[in-house]
Amino acid sequence: MRWPWKREETELDMELGYHVETLADAFEKQGMSRTEAMRKARKEFGGVDTIKDQCRDESRWNWLAQAGQDVRFGWRMMRKTPSITLAAIATLALGIGATTAILALADAVLWRTLPLPAPEQLTELFWTAKGRADGLVRGSSGSNFPDNGVQVADYFSFQGYRNMRERAAGKAQLAAHMGDTQVSASFAGQVSVSKLRPVSGNFFQTLQVQPFAGRLFTGRDDDAGAPFVIVTTHRFWENQLGADPAAVGKSILMNNRAYTIAGVLARGFTGIVPGDATDLYVTIWQSPEMLIADSFYRKAVNNPLNWVIQLMARRNAGVSQTELDAMLTPAFAASWAAPPKSPEQTPRLRLQDASHGLGALRRRFGDPVWTLLGLVTLVLLISCANIANLLLARAVEREKEAALRVSLGCGNGRLMRQFFTESLLLAMIGGVMGVGVAALLGRLMSTLLPRGADGLTLTVESDPRALLGTAAVALLAALLFGLYPAWRTARVDASPALKEGSGSAGTMSRSRWAPAKLLVLFQVALGVLLVTAAILYTGRLSYMVGKEAGFERGHALLFDIRPGEIGYRDERLRQFYFTLEERLASLAGVESVGLARTRPMRGGGYWDDVTKVGETKGVGSAIHHINPAFIGALGVPIVAGRSMTVQEARSGAKVAVISEDMAQKFGESPLGLHVKVSGDDYEVIGVARQARYSDLERPTPVAYLPFDYKRDSVTVLLRTTVPPLTAYGMVRNAMRDLDRDLPLVDVFTMEQQISKTLQRERLFAWLCGSFGVLALVLCAVGLYGLMSHTTARRTPEIGIRMALGASRGDVLSQVLWEGLRLAVAGLVLGVPLALYAADFAVKQRVLPEGPMPYWTLVAAISALAAAAFMAVLAPAMRASAVDPMQALRQG
Amino acid sequence: MAKKSDLLQGTLDLLVLKTLAQGQMHGYAIAQRILLTSRQVLEVQQGSLYPALHRLERKRLVTSEWREGDSGRMAKVYSLTKAGARQLKEELDEWSRYTNAIQWVLEA
Numbered sequence: 001m002r003w004p005w006k007r008e009e010t011e012l013d014m015e016l017g018y019h020v021e022t023l024a025d026a027f028e029k030q031g032m033s034r035t036e037a038m039r040k041a042r043k044e045f046g047g048v049d050t051i052k053d054q055c056r057d058e059s060r061w062n063w064l065a066q067a068g069q070d071v072r073f074g075w076r077m078m079r080k081t082p083s084i085t086l087a088a089i090a091t092l093a094l095g096i097g098a099t100t101a102i103l104a105l106a107d108a109v110l111w112r113t114l115p116l117p118a119p120e121q122l123t124e125l126f127w128t129a130k131g132r133a134d135g136l137v138r139g140s141s142g143s144n145f146p147d148n149g150v151q152v153a154d155y156f157s158f159q160g161y162r163n164m165r166e167r168a169a170g171k172a173q174l175a176a177h178m179g180d181t182q183v184s185a186s187f188a189g190q191v192s193v194s195k196l197r198p199v200s201g202n203f204f205q206t207l208q209v210q211p212f213a214g215r216l217f218t219g220r221d222d223d224a225g226a227p228f229v230i231v232t233t234h235r236f237w238e239n240q241l242g243a244d245p246a247a248v249g250k251s252i253l254m255n256n257r258a259y260t261i262a263g264v265l266a267r268g269f270t271g272i273v274p275g276d277a278t279d280l281y282v283t284i285w286q287s288p289e290m291l292i293a294d295s296f297y298r299k300a301v302n303n304p305l306n307w308v309i310q311l312m313a314r315r316n317a318g319v320s321q322t323e324l325d326a327m328l329t330p331a332f333a334a335s336w337a338a339p340p341k342s343p344e345q346t347p348r349l350r351l352q353d354a355s356h357g358l359g360a361l362r363r364r365f366g367d368p369v370w371t372l373l374g375l376v377t378l379v380l381l382i383s384c385a386n387i388a389n390l391l392l393a394r395a396v397e398r399e400k401e402a403a404l405r406v407s408l409g410c411g412n413g414r415l416m417r418q419f420f421t422e423s424l425l426l427a428m429i430g431g432v433m434g435v436g437v438a439a440l441l442g443r444l445m446s447t448l449l450p451r452g453a454d455g456l457t458l459t460v461e462s463d464p465r466a467l468l469g470t471a472a473v474a475l476l477a478a479l480l481f482g483l484y485p486a487w488r489t490a491r492v493d494a495s496p497a498l499k500e501g502s503g504s505a506g507t508m509s510r511s512r513w514a515p516a517k518l519l520v521l522f523q524v525a526l527g528v529l530l531v532t533a534a535i536l537y538t539g540r541l542s543y544m545v546g547k548e549a550g551f552e553r554g555h556a557l558l559f560d561i562r563p564g565e566i567g568y569r570d571e572r573l574r575q576f577y578f579t580l581e582e583r584l585a586s587l588a589g590v591e592s593v594g595l596a597r598t599r600p601m602r603g604g605g606y607w608d609d610v611t612k613v614g615e616t617k618g619v620g621s622a623i624h625h626i627n628p629a630f631i632g633a634l635g636v637p638i639v640a641g642r643s644m645t646v647q648e649a650r651s652g653a654k655v656a657v658i659s660e661d662m663a664q665k666f667g668e669s670p671l672g673l674h675v676k677v678s679g680d681d682y683e684v685i686g687v688a689r690q691a692r693y694s695d696l697e698r699p700t701p702v703a704y705l706p707f708d709y710k711r712d713s714v715t716v717l718l719r720t721t722v723p724p725l726t727a728y729g730m731v732r733n734a735m736r737d738l739d740r741d742l743p744l745v746d747v748f749t750m751e752q753q754i755s756k757t758l759q760r761e762r763l764f765a766w767l768c769g770s771f772g773v774l775a776l777v778l779c780a781v782g783l784y785g786l787m788s789h790t791t792a793r794r795t796p797e798i799g800i801r802m803a804l805g806a807s808r809g810d811v812l813s814q815v816l817w818e819g820l821r822l823a824v825a826g827l828v829l830g831v832p833l834a835l836y837a838a839d840f841a842v843k844q845r846v847l848p849e850g851p852m853p854y855w856t857l858v859a860a861i862s863a864l865a866a867a868a869f870m871a872v873l874a875p876a877m878r879a880s881a882v883d884p885m886q887a888l889r890q891g
Numbered sequence: 892m893a894k895k896s897d898l899l900q901g902t903l904d905l906l907v908l909k910t911l912a913q914g915q916m917h918g919y920a921i922a923q924r925i926l927l928t929s930r931q932v933l934e935v936q937q938g939s940l941y942p943a944l945h946r947l948e949r950k951r952l953v954t955s956e957w958r959e960g961d962s963g964r965m966a967k968v969y970s971l972t973k974a975g976a977r978q979l980k981e982e983l984d985e986w987s988r989y990t991n992a993i994q995w996v997l998e999a
Binding site: 011014015016018019021022023025044045046047048050051054055057058059 | 918919936937938939941942945946948957960962967
């Protein structure tokens with residue numbers, strides 16, 4: 001097939017040729033020779049080329065032909081200045097890539113709505129109270145967080161759930177769910193550690209999720225005696241069930257109990273929290289905790305003092321959140337075990353929009369992500385400034401060319417379009433590469449994000465919307481930075497630009513470069529901010545990683561076991577734990593065997609008030625229920641008194657070891673003191689050195705109480721004399737000998753466990769760090785581009801100076817100074833900017849309190865100054881190497 | 892030869908439309924016709940006809956097709972479209988109003 005515009009061209013030739021020849025025929029008939037006739041015909045006809053051109057202007061394909069020309073010409077021009085082109089493309093790719101990646105992250109964390117019908121009807125239920133709800137809540141499971149002076153909690157009692165669900169009937173549907181737990185699931189001989197979330201039978205109906213295969217739960221699955229069924233996510237079905245098309249109806253062994261697979265969830269459903277890593281769902285009544293006869297959860301079902309389930313609601317169409325709130329509030333109050341002691345302690349219902357999923361991830365990642373968004377915007381601004389700078393530099397180079405074209409009859413519109421096409425070309429190449437950069441960054445973020453066991457499964461993928469955003473940014477960059485130089489050029493009065501020649505650029509160029517200088521200034525100032533942020537955050541991470549834990553971090557191995565789930569009860573369970581302690585302690589390479597109810601450094605834990613007997617106000621404290629060897633295994637020195645004995649622990653004696661800071665709070669010598677913890681009286685027998693409990697960040701008072709050997713699950717902490725992973729093989733074998741049906745869950749060294757609590761900080765530090773480096777590179781490129789071009793334009797002037805006696809050193813220092821002056825001005829501007837931003841970060845609680853360490857600022861400034869020096873040095877050297885004779889001849 | 896007049900700006904399109912109203916013809920014929928009917932007064936540089944024809948074609952006031960011409964060569968012949976005929980009528984009205992107005996002023 002021939003291109004229509006090519007055909008048009010031949011047709012034009014034929015048409016005009018026909019006319020001329022027919023005219024010539026007529027003249028020939030009048031008696032002229034053929035040659036003469038043709039000449040006269042051409043004269044009568046007029047300038048063929050001009051006419052052709054005019055005809056082409058009328059062609060429908062004209063714009064396309066011209067665009068083709070523009071692209072070809074633009075490509076040639078880009079290749080003529082490869083360094084500028086490459087710098088511009090790299091800048092665009094990095095800037096756009098970084099922005100897209102962060103946008104994708106922000107989308108995944110903050111903006112994506114749940115892929116469910118009418119997500120705006122979904123509501124998350126919380127309650128708030130100023131103080132502790134004494135007499136209303138004794139045990140709880142869930143999360144709470146401070147918000148503007150009140151505590152917000154997401155846990156409710158079963159009674160509360162029943163009351164509110166009944167009250168809301170007809171206006172809204174209430175569903176319950178619980179926090180996810182880890183289970184071992186085995187299918188066709190393959191065992192995996194998976195995440196299980198217990199939900200109420202109406203949970204999926206409330207969400208309106210569709211099954212991919214089989215069926216989801218219904219209210220009837222809540223019935224006592226209902227067959228054991230399980231629902232899996234599409235991901236689990238693909239990865240763990242081998243995408244078995246006949247999976248529904250088969251059974252999964254979960255914690256050694258058989259559940260029939262009722263259905264597989266729709267592919268798009270990834271849970272109710274952004275990043276939800278849940279693999280399996282069972283009804284609350286069939287969850288492993290509920291099946292243990294006297295477990296805390298089981299007892300909670302009929303105890304209004306134990307608040308253990310989380311609630312969400314789907315409002316019927318037309319029911320507002322306020323309306324629902326008003327309906328539920330009395331039902332909620334009716335479920336309380338006792339009247340609140342004071343108005344301050346009265347729980348108030350708080351309903352929150354859950355269209356984006358539950359707020360847990362947003363609370364954890366929201367602020368850092370917003371900060372990252374802010375930082376990446378700055379990176380984008382710097383990139384844009386760079387592009388503008390580079391394109392401007394090229395436009396100035398090409399002023400003469402443009403003037404020539406204008407004087408040869410090129411219309412302003414056409415000229416603008418030429419420049420626009422070139423920048424569009426640049427933007428397209430940069431944009432395509434930006435998508436690649438975004439994909440790379442996305443992968444980096446996914447690997448840095450907390451994953452697996454305690455983590456989340458967040459798909460940070462550039463979805464079509466993020467891609468569209470990228471395209472928009474690329475286009476905008478092209479428009480802004482392509483058209484500005486074009487507009488400037490179009491305004492150029494042809495004659496002076498032509499007359500200017502190549503020789504007299506000197507002083508004239510100064511004013512002309514003003515916008516470029518401003519851009520570099522602005523870049524360097526933002527650079528100071530970004531590099532400071534990078535140093536601050538990476539510094540904070542390494543500070544936190546290396547922070548004193550108060551215990552021995554090396555040579556420790558952690559894992560969980562749940563003997564209760566495979567049938568160990570009461571005395572048999574106690575004996576099992578005793579054997580375990582002895583068996584593991586006898587292993588070569590194992591120094592001591594600690595058991596604890598809560599895993600240290602897990603980021604959560606068990607908290608309660610420790611109250612001196614006779615006083616009313618207690619010390620909010622982390623509680624460790626431990627065996628006698630635990631304090632030694634953790635490596636916390638006892639500073640006063642003694643640790644508990646095996647005898648005390650096994651007999652359940654009420655003794656406690658408290659941490660130093662708690663001892664200080666009690667004031668007097670704590671040994672022999674009696675304290676109350678959830679109603680029980682303990683005698684303080686020892687004081688342990690201050691040690692971190694749930695994470696490295698917050699020091700907290702800790703009370704060590706004897707472990708109740710009847711607990712169905714436990715965390716084992718081994719202090720080893722050999723590297724912990726070397727000991728693991730032996731430990732696993734020993735555990736298999738004890739009971740081969742007992743899986744070891746979450747096996748980590750203490751260092752790994754600690755680093756898991758810092759994953760958020762790590763992600764953040766990594767991204768900030770890479771933005772800092774990016775800013776540094778971009779600033780250097782901007783400065784380099786600017787200085788190369790000013791010096792290139794001033795080559796003749798430099799030649800004259802040198803001919804008049806300036807030494808190479810003079811030229812070198814002159815150019816260096818000119819560049820560095822600019823950089824220094826930018827640095828000076830950047831300092832208050834960085835200070836202000838750091839202050840803001842502290843206010844937003846992204847950074848810890850306290851003044852910013854000034855060395856960070858000094859380091860940032862030095863890094864930028866060094867980069868600036870390097871960027872300016874190359875053009876300065878080039879300028880000083882100018883051969884005066886050559887330069888003058890050139891002029 | 893009589894003194895020739897330059898064509899008034901913008902009247903070429905009108906002349907082409909009017910000429911084509913008499914039937915389908917190719918560029919050469921249009922040029923000859925204009926020359927003939929204007930009694931050789933109007934000087935149309937023959938080539939300048941073509942941009943006008945292409946412009947009218949782009950505005951879909953005329954259409955064209957390729958036909959074998961008198962001498963066996965392929966010629967592109969133009970004909971008026973309905974829109975072209977309407978346009979011609981409008982422009983003729985406009986023209987007569989314009990010339991009338993000029994006439995009134997000159998004869999006042």
